[in-house]
Amino acid sequence: xxxRSMMELDEGLNQKxxxxxxxxxxxxxxxxxxxxxxxxxxxxxxxxxxGVLTGLTEIxxxxxxxxxxxxxxxxxxxxxxxxxNIMELAESFEDRRYAFEETTYLLLFGELPTKEQLQDFExxxxxxxxxxxxxxxxxxxxxxxxxxxxxxxxxxxxxxSYDENPDDISxxxxxxxxxxxxxxxPMIAVYAYHSYRHLKFDDDFFIRTPDKNLSxxxxxxQMIRQDGKFTKLEAKALDVALVxxxxxxxxxxxxxxxxxxxxxxxxxxxxxSAAIASLKGPRHGGANLKVLQMFDELKKHCRDWNxxxxxxxxxxxxxxxxxxxxxxLIYGMGHAVYTDSDPRAILLKKYAKRLSEEKGYEEEFxxxxxxxxxxxxxxxxxxxxxxxxxxxxxxxxxxxxxxxxIPKELFTPIFAIARISGWSAHRLEELVxxxxxxxxxxxxxxxxxxxRKIEDR
Numbered sequence: 001x002x003x004r005s006m007m008e009l010d011e012g013l014n015q016k017x018x019x020x021x022x023x024x025x026x027x028x029x030x031x032x033x034x035x036x037x038x039x040x041x042x043x044x045x046x047x048x049x050x051g052v053l054t055g056l057t058e059i060x061x062x063x064x065x066x067x068x069x070x071x072x073x074x075x076x077x078x079x080x081x082x083x084x085n086i087m088e089l090a091e092s093f094e095d096r097r098y099a100f101e102e103t104t105y106l107l108l109f110g111e112l113p114t115k116e117q118l119q120d121f122e123x124x125x126x127x128x129x130x131x132x133x134x135x136x137x138x139x140x141x142x143x144x145x146x147x148x149x150x151x152x153x154x155x156x157x158x159x160x161s162y163d164e165n166p167d168d169i170s171x172x173x174x175x176x177x178x179x180x181x182x183x184x185x186p187m188i189a190v191y192a193y194h195s196y197r198h199l200k201f202d203d204d205f206f207i208r209t210p211d212k213n214l215s216x217x218x219x220x221x222q223m224i225r226q227d228g229k230f231t232k233l234e235a236k237a238l239d240v241a242l243v244x245x246x247x248x249x250x251x252x253x254x255x256x257x258x259x260x261x262x263x264x265x266x267x268x269x270x271x272x273s274a275a276i277a278s279l280k281g282p283r284h285g286g287a288n289l290k291v292l293q294m295f296d297e298l299k300k301h302c303r304d305w306n307x308x309x310x311x312x313x314x315x316x317x318x319x320x321x322x323x324x325x326x327x328x329l330i331y332g333m334g335h336a337v338y339t340d341s342d343p344r345a346i347l348l349k350k351y352a353k354r355l356s357e358e359k360g361y362e363e364e365f366x367x368x369x370x371x372x373x374x375x376x377x378x379x380x381x382x383x384x385x386x387x388x389x390x391x392x393x394x395x396x397x398x399x400x401x402x403x404x405x406i407p408k409e410l411f412t413p414i415f416a417i418a419r420i421s422g423w424s425a426h427r428l429e430e431l432v433x434x435x436x437x438x439x440x441x442x443x444x445x446x447x448x449x450x451x452r453k454i455e456d457r
Contacts, residue, residue, distance in 0.1 A: 030445060038443050044251075049336065051251045054438070055259060058082065059107060059425045062249040064337040074339030074388050081247060082110050090347050093240050098122060098215045100242040104182060104421040107247055108175075108428065126212045128183035135162065136191055136207070144196040148413045149280040151192035153273045156181065160269040167267050171431055177268040178424035185420055186216055189413040190223045196409070217242055220414070224406060233358055234404055237351040241397055244344040245415050247422030249337075254278035254285070258423045262430040263438045275423050276416055285412040288398035290325075291332040292408070295399075297324050298371070305367045312374050319382045330375045332395030344393035352396045355403045368399060 035042055044052045063078040079086040081103065093099045098118065105113045105121050113121060131140075139158045145151045159181075160166045165173060187210060198205035208228060210219040217239035221230040250259060257278040261271045279285035301323070302310045317323035318330055335342055356365035372391045379389045401411055 034443075034445050038445075040443065044256075044440075045336075051336070054256075054440075055250055055435070057250040057426065057429060058110070059422065059429060060247045060249050062337050064335070064339045077335075077338035077341045077343050077390070079248070079343045082106050084112070086244070086343055087347070089243075090240070093236070093243070097218070097235075097239075099239045100216055100246065100418070100421075101125065103243045103246055107421050107425040108178075124179060125183045125216075126210070128180045129187060129210050129212075131184060131187055131191075140188060140191045141195045141199070144192065144199050146196060146200070146409075147280070148189055148192050148196070148409050149276060149285075149416065151196070152185065152188060152413055152416060153276050155188045155192070156185075156269050156273050156276065159184075160267060163269075166269060169265060169267065169431060171428060174268055174428060174431060178420075178428070181268070181272055182420055182424065185417045186210070186220050187223070189410060189417060190220065193224075193407060193410055193413075215239060216417075220417070221404065224410070231358070233351075233354060237355055237400055238404060238406075240347060240351055241400060242414070242418040244347060244393060245397075245418035247419070247425065250426055252284070253281070254419065255422060255426050258426055259430055259435075260438045262427045263435055265437075268427070271427060272420065272423060275419075279416055279419065280412060285415045287331055287392075287394040288401070288415075289408055289411045291394050292398040292402060292411075294318070294324050294331050295367070295371075299367075305363060305370070308370060308374060311367075311370055312378065315371065315375050315378055316382070319378060330371075330379060333372070333375050333379060333391055334389045335392045338390055338392065339388045341390045342392045345391040345395055348393065348396040348400060349391070352400050352403075355400060359403050361403060364399070368396065 034040075041052045044054065046052065059082060061078075061080040061083075063080075064075065065072040066075040067073075081089065084106065089103070096102060101122055102113060102118055105118060135155075135158075139155055140151065145154070163177065166177075168174075191207060194203075194205060194207065197203035204226070206226060208223045211222065214222065215235070218230065218235045221235060221238060222228040248255070250256065254275045258271055258275040261274045282290065298311070298314055299305075301314050304310055314323060315330060319328055321328045352368070353365055356362050372395060376389045376391075398411060401414065402408075406414065
């Protein structure tokens with residue numbers, strides 16, 4: 001087939017390929033009743049949706065229930081980074097230019113840094129930010145991808161070839177590699193976006209190197225924008241968003257992927273690439289973009305944003321699979337762990353409101369508030385749920401990014417830029433504790449067959 005796609009095959013080969021698809025579908029189908037019969041925890045979750053315990057961690061704690069009189073009851077969500085409540089940490093964000101860097105230090109080393117420790121850490125990170133012109137030209141700009149997450153994977157894997165000691169998985173070497181990736185990922189993502197837009201759409205092409213006197217959040221904004229300018233509130237909103245996306249327990253899909261791949265003993269670049277692949281999936285990292293797309297559709301069908309009956313009617317259609325993407329999901333609502341509230345959504349909502357006031361989007365912010373309130377009630381009613389439904393981190397993050405002028409193609413890559421701090425902490429935790437290779441069991445439910453020669457089949 002060479003470099004031809006399936007669509008370029010001649011009619012006869014396409015028919016043969018269609019037959020293979022049919023065989024694949026028949027071969028892969030398993031009777032769903034068998035999952036119940038053998039008590040298989042699909043998605044590593046029990047029948048009540050609670051995650052199966054597969055590991056231990058001290059890095060973060062996610063709480064959505066409290067135990068009262070021996071029973072689990074919903075509660076206001078709590079998130080802890082290395083034992084510190086994120087809501088308490090957030091109180092200090094306002095006066096911090098380097099909240100994400102400080103949080104990264106906390107996740108990696110278990111305690112909040114002193115001023116001197118933070119300055120030393122910032123010096124190390126900024127020294128590791130640079131990418132050679134050769135790497136930018138030969139890796140990032142070559143064969144640009146429409147999906148920047150693929151560009152991140154390609155670049156991270158290629159960095160293996162630029163490392164003099166890539167396969168050394170000792171803690172000092174992995175820490176060095178992790179800090180390099182934390183420093184370089186923002187540049188890779190932004191440069192990959194500019195390269196794609198220039199080569200595919202002939203947009204103006206500009207490469208702005210990071211300023212060593214700016215934070216990671218500030219540098220992302222100055223590298224994205226042609227004029228390189230941003231307000232204090234804009235930088236703070238992005239800084240807080242990075243903090244809130246940096247870590248969320250060991251059981252989320254990409255972090256668990258990170259643990260699984262780390263446990264095999266492979267290198268850092270392969271591990272991070274696998275985690276990026278997981279995060280790319282729309283069920284994991286792409287949800288805030290789905291929220292934005294959902295609101296675009298809602299605005300087309302609801303002309304009067306002050307009429308809650310009109311909003312509720314359209315949300316009912318979404319739940320009944322008669323509107324938007326037919327999934328029956330109101331994106332950005334509900335969470336696997338949080339019940340009464342998601343602390344990340346509470347904090348992002350605060351900054352979404354402030355940004356909307358600075359940029360003249362107050363009416364749109366009010367629409368988000370209305371959808372949040374109305375959909376929580378509708379979901380419980382339509383799905384006959386007794387567990388409360390709350391807005392999650394994705395509900396307001398896309399709105400914030402759009403107000404910051406961040407292109408949609410960079411929404412999920414920014415998630416990766418933040419989450420690599422958590423991935424690095426978990427990888428190091430796995431290595432320090434020398435965990436066994438992660439190998440869950442699968443029950444065979446097929447039949448054993450007698451071999452027949454090809455002429456007898």
